[in-house]
Amino acid sequence: MNGQRIAAIVQKDLIDAIRTPRLLLIIITPLIVALFINIVFGNKLTINIGIYAPDSTQIAAILEQVDLVRVILFEDKNLLQSAIRNKSITTGIILPQEFDTLLLSQNTPHVEILLADNSQESKLGLSLFQQAIQQLVPKSLPVELTITTLDSEQSPNNDLRGTLSIDQYAIVLWLVMGIVGNSVMLVPSLIVEERERQTLDALLLSPATFAEIIAAKAAVGVCYSLIGSAVILAMQRVNITQTLLIIMLVLLGSFTLSLIGVMIGVLSNNIQTLNSYGNVFVFILMFPSLAGMIGNNPILSYTRFLPTYSLTQGISQILTKNFHNTITNSIIIAIQTLLIFSLVIFVLHRQRLR
Secondary structure (H helix, E strand, O other), X not given: OOHHHHHHHHHHHHHHXXXXXXXXXXXXXXXXXXXXXXXXXXXXXOEEEEEEOOOOOHHHHHHHOOOOEEEEEEOOHHHHHHHHHOOOOOEEEEOOOOHXXXXXXXXXXXXXXXXXXXXXXXXXXXXXXXXXXXXXXXXXXXXXXXXXXXXXXXXXXXXXXXXXXXXXXXXXXXXXXXXXXXXXXXXXXXXXXXXXXXOHHHHHOOXXXXXXXXHHHHHHHHHHHHHHHHHHHHHOOOOHHHHHHHHHHHHHHHHHHHHHHHHHHHHOOOHHHHHHHHHHHHHHHHHHHHHHXXXXXXXXXXXXXXXXXXXXXXXXXXXXXXXXXXXXXXXXXXXXXXXXXXXXXXXXXXXXXX
């Protein structure tokens, strides 16, 4: 492939994208959303802690003083367990009779802790409870804890969020949103606009090969995806090592998705057709990331063939410092890239023969 021809096409399309208001909106929308949420909510996390206590306890009052903690008192242990299973409560605390009296008299009361899952919210709720006890009895932790995780089976195939909290997973969601937007909406829009300006046929008849044209168009989506991802990661203050690894994964994933965008653009005769195709593809490609917010979701097992599944899982693994498993997702995305690249060349060749 000729690098100069590719660079010329990329340069032209990069400029065209920011000159067109509709295309510029596609580029900046994820950044605006991320910035707005970051300003309004920051990295805040709400922990719902449920407490069952046969009598009054100071623990509830201490926990309520913690910023962004919501304490709910239950009169029945079964209701608390049900709330934990429904995940409306992340951490459940079952206290014995006269808990405060036992604690202050240096006895060792038994406390049952129920965690909704292995997420950071649940573990943080447990940590806050332990800190509350230390406020009452600073010298030690004079309690006997029985910890039960109700949803302890976190299958890696069905759980994209892993141990990330909701606010941490939002970073993944914004990144994927930006990549999908730039790849599946921006890239095909550039192609359709060339068709409407009647410059696409001239490009196909130029000395540039199919592979060079495809690579150049996809590179535009990659460039804007990398810029957007870098801005989002900087706003969220992700450390430099994780940022570099995520950028490498974004580079690979955005190229794969941009190839899909090229194919959509080639198959779309006008903007109306593109919007129809594009909206469907955006929904399909965003589905794994959106469904991943729920946590362990069996539906996700049916989306493993999508590039965004591996991309979402890979970014989540980097944020949880599970770097080893990220290699597997990178290999999967690389294989998908080769397959999609071959498919796009075939589609483009057929388009030229028409």
